[in-house]
Amino acid sequence: MTTERSVSIPRSYYRDQEVLERELATIYGENWIFIGHESEVPAPGDYVTRSMGANPVIMSRTEGGDIHVMLNSCTHRGTEVCKLAYGNTTTFRCGYHGWVFGGDGDLKGVPGRRSLYGPDFDPSRLGLRKARVEICCGLVFATWSPDGPGLQESLGDMLWYLQGFFELFPGGLEVHGGAHTVDVRGNWKIHVENFAGDGYHLKTAHKTMFDLGVMGTQAGAVEGFVVNDPHGHSLRAQYLVDEGVPGVVLGYEDDLLATIDADEQHRRFRERTTVIHGMVYPNLLFITTAPLYFGTDADGAVAFTQLRQITPLDPHRHRVTYWTLVPKDASADWKRRSYLYSTRQHGAASFFEADDLENFRRIDAGLGDSVAGVVPFNYELGVDVGERATPPWTGPGRIVRQDLTEANQRNLVRRYLEQMEARR
Numbered sequence: 001m002t003t004e005r006s007v008s009i010p011r012s013y014y015r016d017q018e019v020l021e022r023e024l025a026t027i028y029g030e031n032w033i034f035i036g037h038e039s040e041v042p043a044p045g046d047y048v049t050r051s052m053g054a055n056p057v058i059m060s061r062t063e064g065g066d067i068h069v070m071l072n073s074c075t076h077r078g079t080e081v082c083k084l085a086y087g088n089t090t091t092f093r094c095g096y097h098g099w100v101f102g103g104d105g106d107l108k109g110v111p112g113r114r115s116l117y118g119p120d121f122d123p124s125r126l127g128l129r130k131a132r133v134e135i136c137c138g139l140v141f142a143t144w145s146p147d148g149p150g151l152q153e154s155l156g157d158m159l160w161y162l163q164g165f166f167e168l169f170p171g172g173l174e175v176h177g178g179a180h181t182v183d184v185r186g187n188w189k190i191h192v193e194n195f196a197g198d199g200y201h202l203k204t205a206h207k208t209m210f211d212l213g214v215m216g217t218q219a220g221a222v223e224g225f226v227v228n229d230p231h232g233h234s235l236r237a238q239y240l241v242d243e244g245v246p247g248v249v250l251g252y253e254d255d256l257l258a259t260i261d262a263d264e265q266h267r268r269f270r271e272r273t274t275v276i277h278g279m280v281y282p283n284l285l286f287i288t289t290a291p292l293y294f295g296t297d298a299d300g301a302v303a304f305t306q307l308r309q310i311t312p313l314d315p316h317r318h319r320v321t322y323w324t325l326v327p328k329d330a331s332a333d334w335k336r337r338s339y340l341y342s343t344r345q346h347g348a349a350s351f352f353e354a355d356d357l358e359n360f361r362r363i364d365a366g367l368g369d370s371v372a373g374v375v376p377f378n379y380e381l382g383v384d385v386g387e388r389a390t391p392p393w394t395g396p397g398r399i400v401r402q403d404l405t406e407a408n409q410r411n412l413v414r415r416y417l418e419q420m421e422a423r424r
Contacts, residue, residue: 006383007413008376014187015367019420020315026419027282028053032134032141032154034284034309035059035069037323039138039174045088045103048179051311051319052131052142058082058092059140062103067135069142070105070128081128085179092128105130137166138173139284139307157397158233158280164266164395165276165286165305168249170259171329173305177339180322182348186360188283188310188318189416194356195277195285195308197226197236197408200381205355209345222274223389224403232415234408235278237269239392247271251290251303253334256327269393279408281415283310291345302334304342316364322348379413381406 100109105128131142134151224238382405
């Protein structure tokens with residue numbers, strides 16, 4: 001039985017500018033922030049532009065093969081030195097005064113360096129500000145904290161699950177179809193909390209999807225579990241209980257399944273799953289599932305894997321960047337269908353996303369002022385309720401044997417408040 005205490009968070013944390021400023025300094029300024037996938041910059045000179053909270057950044061691959069993340073702001077007057085979403089270049093040239101920076105952020109050229117600047121002018125101290133970068137399972141993370149814990153330490157028990165999620169196929173995963181970015185209404189934490197482990201909203205918010213018959217195995221007899229880690233990370237995994245269904249990872253080609261060389265427990269974590277969705281605190285969301293039908297050009301049970309990066313814009317809006325990941329060794333047709341399923345079920349203009357984004361907007365509209373603000377959000381789902389089935393896998397983390405519970409949301413709120421209150 002889950003007997004943990006519940007949590008409470010003031011509604012002001014979802015609407016106040018002062019709270020957002022503390023979040024940007026603390027949550028986005030001190031943690032490891034998800035930037036993108038290494039397959040987005042496969043060749044030397046490749047780059048993409050993203051954000052770390054309020055700070056625009058460039059993620060680039062240098063000639064030596066290293067990936068760098070640096071502030072997209074000239075050290076002379078602060079102008080963005082890269083205006084494009086992606087591309088390939090050996091240098092970034094500021095369009096204001098012409099300062100030139102290398103792919104690693106170092107200052108390479110200054111107009112009038114010898115004639116206009118004195119002998120003590122030192123370009124080596126004027127490179128673009130660089131973030132610490134670490135890569136896990138193809139995922140690129142960066143932090144502005146120079147002395148904080150490393151990525152693996154910060155991931156804690158979630159590392160094991162990321163390995164099962166992203167490293168199942170030995171050939172690895174790659175981005176297919178590029179990145180899609182939209183700005184949406186609602187505080188950023190609402191979106192993160194949804195992916196942390198909210199299965200409770202499905203039959204209400206997404207009823208149409210079940211009625212249309214596109215939910216695949218999620219519409220059958222299932223049992224689910226949630227997992228969380230004290231660092232704030234969490235996931236929810238749901239499994240078929242029909243013994244007639246083979247013990248395989250659903251939605252993949254047989255030739256691809258034959259290449260899996262994961263250990264037994266990672267295989268058991270992935271086999272017979274109807275959906276796995278989760279969150280790496282504070283801004284990476286991920287999901288995999290295998291719908292049945294999304295048009296005559298996309299039918300049959302085909303799995304998709306999607307990533308999302310969440311960035312706050314102001315207390316009432318956030319930016320979402322979506323990626324579809326596919327196994328590198330999958331067939332071209334399978335990749336095509338997987339991408340269509342991802343964009344049509346969970347893309348920015350999809351059925352699912354329309355439901356969720358409308359609810360996020362309504363939450364924002366209902367926050368009100370000091371009158372509504374005295375009514376806290378409720379996180380009691382699953383407290384003092386018996387736990388049921390046994391997970392099919394053995395793994396780390398706190399595993400709660402409930403499918404519909406707010407254990408992960410409580411874990412997220414505790415971690416968030418712990419960091420926020422430390423900043424007061």
